[in-house]
Amino acid sequence: MAQQHLEPPTDSPAGPMSGDALAGYLRAQATEFLRSLRQHRENGSDAGTTARAKPRTESRAEPRDGSRAWENGSGESVDAARALRRSARRISGTLHTFRPLLDAEWSEGMRPELAWLSGTLAREHAYAARLERLIGALNRLSGAAGFPAQAAQDTGAPAKGSLTVGAAKAGALLDRQLTLARTRAHSAALQALGSSRFHAVADSVAVLASEVPLTPAAATADLRPLAAAASDRLTDAVAALPLVTAGHPYNAEALVHGLSADTAPHPQDAPWHQVRLLLRLHRYACEVLYGEDAPIDVRLLRAGQALNRHRDAAEAAAAAAAAARTPRIAPATAYALGVLHADQRHEVEAARFAFQQNWQKETVRTP
Secondary structure (H helix, E strand, O other): OOOOOOOOOOOOOOOOOOHHHHHHHHHHHHHHHHHHHHHHHHOOOOOOOHHHHOOOOOOOOOOOOOOHHHOOOOHHHHHHHHHHHHHHHHHHHHHHHOHHHEOHHHHHHHHHHHHHHHHHHHHHHHHHHHHHHHHHHHHHHHOOOOOHHHHHHHHOOOOOHHHHHHHHHHHHHHHHHHHHHHHHHHHHHHHHHOOHHHHHHHHHHHHHOOOOOEOHHHHOOOOHHHHHHHHHHHHHHHHOOOHHHHOOOOOHHHHHHHOOOOOOOOOOHHHHHHHHHHHHHHHHHHHHHHOOOOOEEHHHHHHHHHHHHHHHHHHHHHHHHHHHOOOOOOHHHHHHHHHHHHHHHHHHHHHHHHHHHHHOOOOOEEO
């Protein structure tokens, strides 16, 4: 496939962009970080968490949306935590892209700490969303409205087919495993927010909000070559993807690996995850150059959405495969989990196909 290069917005600044734009962007993100942290503390970091931390045994058909589950007094805290992660990601990504213009020792010390914070805070929501995705897929595959066994009991009709029989136990197994993982992630997030390590990160961000440690050369340097380098890394990574394979509707190699004894991540997924990361870095670099009012590249927006679906489906498939390796489960349960894993790997292929279709389109921007 011919290599497709990213084009800058047509209204890009004609003159060079100095380190002042970089400093302004970092200060804005640091201020947003501190504002989100204050909002998170004011709303109570542990408010309303009992309902989302404990397993739901009262109603198996209850929605498992990570955002809706945090309502009843804690929605503001969830929004603040999400904004905290968003600011941390943007600061970390900007430090990576424009590191030649920043104090090397300071930036190299900040980046891993911000990545640690963002990953720790994101884990609980990821487990909740993964559980909702898998339960929804089980319901779709078994034709049930709630948990498959409960739907059969409500109608008074026996469950039909080995998938429907095993889907209830598979759903219960996934519910136990992912709810436990989510509870542990919640505890880890609370511990992280109260740790001296987090306070050191917050102090560094507070300093960043008032003073950005630029190098002396940043005052006259042009930011655009560094942003273009980030764009080139993205383009090269996409060119290395097997987009020809992604253009076909079925990829048997992805299914063969999933339920094997090897618990390592699927080798096909890593390059796609890397492209997702590079696309995010490219987007942050554009924010530095053109601000929030820059035209939206619809092609890149949809490509990013496809890569997000790819990551979610790949992680859900891995969770189904891990559950299928549970010792002493019933054959019907293992069968349902195998079908669920295959379904999610097909979702992975669908996301890759969607990315391929969007990436090869001409650039379209909205004002």
